[in-house]
Amino acid sequence: FCRRRNVKKAQQIMSKLPEERSSSTRPFQFVALNFFGPFAVKDLAAGRRKLKCWGVVYSCLSSRAVAIYCCPGYSTRDFLATHGKFTATYGDPVKCYADHGTQIVAGAKELDWGKVTGQGGARRTEWVFTARGCSWRNGSAEVMIRSARRTLAHVLEKSGEDLDFHQADATLRRVGDILNHRPLSIRSATEDNFYSITPADLLLGRATD
Numbered sequence: 001f002c003r004r005r006n007v008k009k010a011q012q013i014m015s016k017l018p019e020e021r022s023s024s025t026r027p028f029q030f031v032a033l034n035f036f037g038p039f040a041v042k043d044l045a046a047g048r049r050k051l052k053c054w055g056v057v058y059s060c061l062s063s064r065a066v067a068i069y070c071c072p073g074y075s076t077r078d079f080l081a082t083h084g085k086f087t088a089t090y091g092d093p094v095k096c097y098a099d100h101g102t103q104i105v106a107g108a109k110e111l112d113w114g115k116v117t118g119q120g121g122a123r124r125t126e127w128v129f130t131a132r133g134c135s136w137r138n139g140s141a142e143v144m145i146r147s148a149r150r151t152l153a154h155v156l157e158k159s160g161e162d163l164d165f166h167q168a169d170a171t172l173r174r175v176g177d178i179l180n181h182r183p184l185s186i187r188s189a190t191e192d193n194f195y196s197i198t199p200a201d202l203l204l205g206r207a208t209d
Contacts, residue, residue, distance in 0.1 A: 031097070059143075093123050094126065
């Protein structure tokens with residue numbers, strides 16, 4: 001009884017969230033980026049031949065929204081073309097976080113991050129890279145990748161067909177839309193109705209229910 005009564009409670013203090021996570025900004029102004037995959041897709045020009053493609057995840061640090069695109073390769077040209085799809089839809093981010101994880105380092109022999117950051121800087125995007133071996137510092141993108149993998153497995157299980165590149169890109173965007181309808185908080189709740197706030201609400205500026 002005395003040990004339970006006199007026990008010392010934990011005194012840990014939660015650290016402050018970075019400004020990108022706590023400030024009120026437009027969606028995708030501060031993003032975390034990462035690759036995942038590869039996936040085998042059909043080559044429309046070569047019959048049964050398979051090609052590899054990767055998913056590129058953009059996770060908004062403030063609204064928790066996600067955008068996922070299909071990238072046909074790890075070359076600088078392929079990535080910049082995919083990044084162009086993102087900026088054409090959501091505009092150029094102010095700051096973009098990425099890591100030097102094994103997934104990128106092993107496959108990105110052709111990916112020139114210097115050129116990527118140079119073009120991004122010309123468009124007023126600041127690129128921030130985590131230290132090698134510290135992918136956990138880019139945790140926002142890692143969490144979204146885990147959720148995207150699970151959701152993608154369910155979507156592909158229902159479709160039951162091999163996809164070409166364009167179908168894979170559409171499927172990944174659909175996965176992103178599903179994740180953007182996950183609840184973040186409660187807007188109102190009664191005995192009969194439950195209304196949540198989702199990233200899609202913040203992207204559209206209105207309730208999606």
